[in-house]
Amino acid sequence: MTTQITITRPDDWHVHLRDGEVLADTSRDISRYMGRAIIMPNLVPPVTNTELALAYHERIMATQPAATFTPLMTLYLTDNTSPEEIRKAKASGKVYAAKLYPAGATTNSDSGVTSVEKIAPALAAMEEVGMLLLVHGEVTTAEIDIFDREKVFIEQIMQPLVASYPQLKIVMEHITTKHAVDFVASANDNVAATITAHHLLFNRNHMLVGGIKPHFYCLPILKRNTHQQALLEAATSGSKKFFLGTDSAPHVKHAKEAACGCAGSYTAHAAIELYAQAFEMMNALDKLEGFASFNGPDFYGLPRNTDTITLTRTPWQVPESYPLGGDKVVPIFAGEQIDWQVI
Numbered sequence: 001m002t003t004q005i006t007i008t009r010p011d012d013w014h015v016h017l018r019d020g021e022v023l024a025d026t027s028r029d030i031s032r033y034m035g036r037a038i039i040m041p042n043l044v045p046p047v048t049n050t051e052l053a054l055a056y057h058e059r060i061m062a063t064q065p066a067a068t069f070t071p072l073m074t075l076y077l078t079d080n081t082s083p084e085e086i087r088k089a090k091a092s093g094k095v096y097a098a099k100l101y102p103a104g105a106t107t108n109s110d111s112g113v114t115s116v117e118k119i120a121p122a123l124a125a126m127e128e129v130g131m132l133l134l135v136h137g138e139v140t141t142a143e144i145d146i147f148d149r150e151k152v153f154i155e156q157i158m159q160p161l162v163a164s165y166p167q168l169k170i171v172m173e174h175i176t177t178k179h180a181v182d183f184v185a186s187a188n189d190n191v192a193a194t195i196t197a198h199h200l201l202f203n204r205n206h207m208l209v210g211g212i213k214p215h216f217y218c219l220p221i222l223k224r225n226t227h228q229q230a231l232l233e234a235a236t237s238g239s240k241k242f243f244l245g246t247d248s249a250p251h252v253k254h255a256k257e258a259a260c261g262c263a264g265s266y267t268a269h270a271a272i273e274l275y276a277q278a279f280e281m282m283n284a285l286d287k288l289e290g291f292a293s294f295n296g297p298d299f300y301g302l303p304r305n306t307d308t309i310t311l312t313r314t315p316w317q318v319p320e321s322y323p324l325g326g327d328k329v330v331p332i333f334a335g336e337q338i339d340w341q342v343i
């Protein structure tokens with residue numbers, strides 16, 4: 001049994017740090033060993049322009065994250081995002097991507113995009129300047145079942161989008177189905193996907209059998225175990241199209257444990273440790289470095305990190321909660337054992 005592995009410093013290509021008093025906690029966790037992180041723009045109000053992105057960047061840096069950490073900022077696309085704004089964002093050197101949230105699809109997405117046609121000028125500018133498009137891939141149509149929303153999004157939106165913008169680099173974020181794995185694997189080289197640790201480790205039974213477990217509720221929602229299996233196979237396949245994006249998305253305890261609980265799971269307390277657990281389950285720890293440290297920067301056209309981190313197989317117990325601003329967040333695996341830790 002492998003008891004220790006050393007890998008190139010990983011990056012997180014999808015994380016929510018939030019803002020205000022919680023920012024010190026979220027940036028401390030994410031910067032523990034992640035070299036870079038793509039910072040999601042779904043604040044309230046959302047990060048819709050370069051000025052807001054740069055100000056958010058400064059607030060993150062003001063929390064003094066670890067010196068090895070660089071936040072990579074993103075813009076929140078709206079129906080009104082102009083090509084000029086895309087060019088300005090690119091020229092800032094700090095904004096690496098723009099995020100497409102279908103209006104109403106997930107937490108804080110009310111100002112999201114109502115139709116891809118509306119953002120055609122912005123997409124053309126992104127294709128031209130080489131800015132990545134990150135996509136929350138779920139339709140919001142009321143009559144589409146929540147478990148089918150990713151599959152229908154691929155058919156209705158992703159396929160035509162990829163066909164119309166062949167030069168645009170597109171990341172389908174936090175994929176949760178075999179449909180998405182197959183779509184991304186067979187699409188052109190400008191299409192890739194992030195996969196979360198929780199979608200590798202869990203399926204909808206974990207959320208729903210023996211009582212409803214709100215901390216597993218995130219969007220896109222956990223699917224059946226055959227989809228989990230497809231994600232595990234994709235992540236450990238060695239394909240360069242799949243890479244690490246935690247989608248760590250904290251909500252305070254009482255907002256999750258509620259009659260109408262928020263969507264989002266917190267994993268930044270043990271991100272690479274949880275991925276190691278999933279890769280070990282597949283007997284594929286040798287594939288962890290490519291997934292966590294190479295495929296992301298290669299796709300983004302950024303240099304790989306040059307230093308390393310080491311994980312040992314030393315089980316530890318996750319606390320029941322962590323501080324989050326003046327409140328607390330219940331992390332994934334709260335009160336349970338994780339086999340790996342970073343030394």
Ligand SMILES: NC(=O)N[C@@H](CC(=O)O)C(=O)O
Nearest residue numbers: 016106107218219249263264
């Ligand atoms: N994943 C989630 O369930 N929630 C995210 C938003 C998102 O990534 O869709 C959040 O911001 O809380």
Ligand SMILES: [Zn+2]
Nearest residue numbers: 106136173219
């Ligand atoms: Zn999302």
Ligand SMILES: [Zn+2]
Nearest residue numbers: 016040247249
């Ligand atoms: Zn997210």
